[in-house]
Amino acid sequence: MQHIIDRFISYITIDTESDPNSQTTPSTQKQWNLANKLVEELKAIGLEEVTIDDKAYIMATLPSNVDHEVPTIGFVSHFDTSPDFSGANVKPQIVENYDGKDIVLNAEKNIVLSPNYFKDLLLYKGQTIITTDGTTLLGADDKAGITEIVSAMEYLIQHPEIKHGKIRIGFTPDEEIGRGAHHFDVEKFGAQWAYTMDGSQIGELEYENFNAAGAKITFKGKSVHPGYAKGKMINSMLLANEFINELPKGETPEETKGYEGFFHVHHIKGNIEETVLELIIRDHNKKKFERRKELIHKIAKKFNKKFAKKFGEDIVIPIVKDQYFNMKEKVLPVKHIVDIAEKAMRELNIKPIIKPIRGGTDGSQLSFMGLPCPNIFAGGHNFHGKYEYVPAESIQKATDVIVKIAELTAIPGIFDAPEKTKKRR
Numbered sequence: 450m451q452h453i454i455d456r457f458i459s460y461i462t463i464d465t466e467s468d469p470n471s472q473t474t475p476s477t478q479k480q481w482n483l484a485n486k487l488v489e490e491l492k493a494i495g496l497e498e499v500t501i502d503d504k505a506y507i508m509a510t511l512p513s514n515v516d517h518e519v520p521t522i523g524f525v526s527h528f529d530t531s532p533d534f535s536g537a538n539v540k541p542q543i544v545e546n547y548d549g550k551d552i553v554l555n556a557e558k559n560i561v562l563s564p565n566y567f568k569d570l571l572l573y574k575g576q577t578i579i580t581t582d583g584t585t586l587l588g589a590d591d592k593a594g595i596t597e598i599v600s601a602m603e604y605l606i607q608h609p610e611i612k613h614g615k616i617r618i619g620f621t622p623d624e625e626i627g628r629g630a631h632h633f634d635v636e637k638f639g640a641q642w643a644y645t646m647d648g649s650q651i652g653e654l655e656y657e658n659f660n661a662a663g664a665k666i667t668f669k670g671k672s673v674h675p676g677y678a679k680g681k682m683i684n685s686m687l688l689a690n691e692f693i694n695e696l697p698k699g700e701t702p703e704e705t706k707g708y709e710g711f712f713h714v715h716h717i718k719g720n721i722e723e724t725v726l727e728l729i730i731r732d733h734n735k736k737k738f739e740r741r742k743e744l745i746h747k748i749a750k751k752f753n754k755k756f757a758k759k760f761g762e763d764i765v766i767p768i769v770k771d772q773y774f775n776m777k778e779k780v781l782p783v784k785h786i787v788d789i790a791e792k793a794m795r796e797l798n799i800k801p802i803i804k805p806i807r808g809g810t811d812g813s814q815l816s817f818m819g820l821p822c823p824n825i826f827a828g829g830h831n832f833h834g835k836y837e838y839v840p841a842e843s844i845q846k847a848t849d850v851i852v853k854i855a856e857l858t859a860i861p862g863i864f865d866a867p868e869k870t871k872k873r874r
Contacts, residue, residue, distance in 0.1 A: 450842070453841065454579070454844075457579070457592060457596040457839075460483060460592040460596060461541060462539050463483040463486065464539075465477070465480045465536060465622075466479070466529065466532055466535070467529040467530070467531070467622065467624075468626070469532060475529065476529075476628070480622045484622070487528065487595070487620055488501050491509045491599070491618075494599065495603075495606045496602055496606075496618070504632045505622045506622070506632060507618075508619050509602075509618050510615065513614045513615040513859075514613060519614025519859050520641040521614060521615040521616070522614065522616055522644075522858055523616065523619060523640035523643030523644070524601075524617075524619075524644055524646060525621065525815070526592075526597075526645065526827075527591045527621045527624030527625070529625050529626075529629075530588045530590065530592075531586065531590065531832070532626065533833040534834050538585060539586070539588055541579050541580065541582075542580045542581070543841075544577065546577070547576055549564060551565075552570075552578065552838075558584075560583030567831060567836060573842070573843075577840065577841040578839075578841075579838060581837055586833060586834055586835065587829070589829030589830075589832070590625075590647070590832040590833070590837070591624065593646075593827040593829050594645070594827040594847075595646075597828075598620075598646055599618075600844075600848045601848045601851035602616070602618060605855060612856065613858065614858055616855055619638055624810075629811040630814035633814075635815065635818045635819050635820045642821040642822065643812075643820055644786075644822065644823055644825050644854070646847060647810055647824055647825075647827055648806075648825055649826060650830065651840075651846055652799050652800050654787065654801045654823065654826070655803070655805065655823060655824040656803075657805040658775055658777075658812075658824075659807065660735055660738040660773070661731055661773045661774075662730040662769055663728075663729050663730070663769070664729070665767075666689070666692065666767045667725050667726075667765070667766045667768075668719070668764065668765055669763075670686075670723065671683040672721040683759070685721060685722060685724040686719050691752075692726065695748045695751075696744075696748075697744075710731050710737055712729075712741065713729045713730075730742060730745070746769070749765040749767040752764060774813065774817060776813040776817070776823075778816075779816035779817060780822075783821050785863075790825060790850070790854055793850050794853075796853055797850060826850075827839075827847055828844050
């Protein structure tokens with residue numbers, strides 16, 4: 450397992466933070482540092498058709514070692530880290546034989562990773578926990594996934610007695626800012642289906658995610674001297690606040706779970722004359738999702754009607770744009786690809802945790818681009834912050850799952866794949 454730990458650390462100590470304000474792909478130049486390293490490593494372990502394009506998308510092939518026809522499958526991860534927290538100068542700490550007590554990340558700053566708050570830690574007593582030093586995120590999202598894919602391919606190359614079909618791997622930039630699949634060439638990838646290695650807790654297997662939209666709402670106001678403002682001033686900031694109060698109570702991220710959708714106000718900036726409110730809309734259910742979007746327009750229409758005479762034009766201008774959709778729609782017709790992953794976990798004595806993703810993944814966008822792509826655990830916890838950690842044993846287990854999926858897929862007639870997944874070879 451030390452080999453896997455060393456590989457993971459070699460990735461996370463390279464800063465690959467993405468930037469939502471950049472218009473380039475990748476969004477930051479520093480992502481090339483890990484991308485180029487990965488290309489050389491993939492060649493070194495013996496993969497074929499290793500390519501990297503001008504936007505840093507990496508693809509490679511492990512050829513089939515069986516004579517009979519086997520579906521081409523893929524595994525995908527991203528190498529950028531979230532801009533929510535610094536990914537520079539990551540200094541990992543390795544806690545061997547974790548005793549179930551507090552882990553001091555940074556004594557000087559009194560930053561402690563405690564099972565009293567992060568109860569999932571207790572699942573990993575006796576294991577090797579890799580943490581931050583409390584000043585950066587760790588980068589297990591998704592460098593654990595990359596570690597697992599590279600390690601699994603290396604293992605299959607070193608153990609030719611394990612039979613498998615053709616396997617394609619893909620590494621992307623900018624997933625954390627929602628662009629990971631934007632320039633992914635599905636036709637070039639050439640797989641019937643794939644799996645993103647980008648989940649959290651060991652055992653997670655996900656093929657449902659939110660339908661997602663973003664809303665940008667502009668509020669117009671009129672600025673007048675406050676001493677003489679009665680009946681004249683329109684404060685756009687107060688309008689925005691009033692709009693927020695019109696949204697359903699109890700339907701925010703901090704008050705919902707499971708299949709419950711929400712509205713999430715994440716940015717507001719303004720003055721008396723103009724305020725811009727930004728929020729995201731999420732729901733697993735497509736009909737409820739559409740109703741949520743309609744509600745934004747309905748509230749805006751109500752405000753505009755109220756101020757029509759006083760303002761003379763629309764005072765609230767909503768722009769609502771779809772972002773991604775629930776991959777369940779594309780995965781259910783080929784449900785055997787989930788069944789294979791579930792069987793792989795059970796054969797490795799891993800209890801599958803099949804649940805909806807309360808977010809989105811590259812797998813969602815790829816599924817709608819013609820590459821059905823469920824999500825499998827990568828092992829990390831507390832992503833996007835200083836309390837992020839990953840058990841080394843979970844990285845090893847995820848690696849084992851990849852190997853087992855490759856092995857199972859090569860068994861003739863495994864779950865009898867529908868015809869529609871037999872198009873690419």
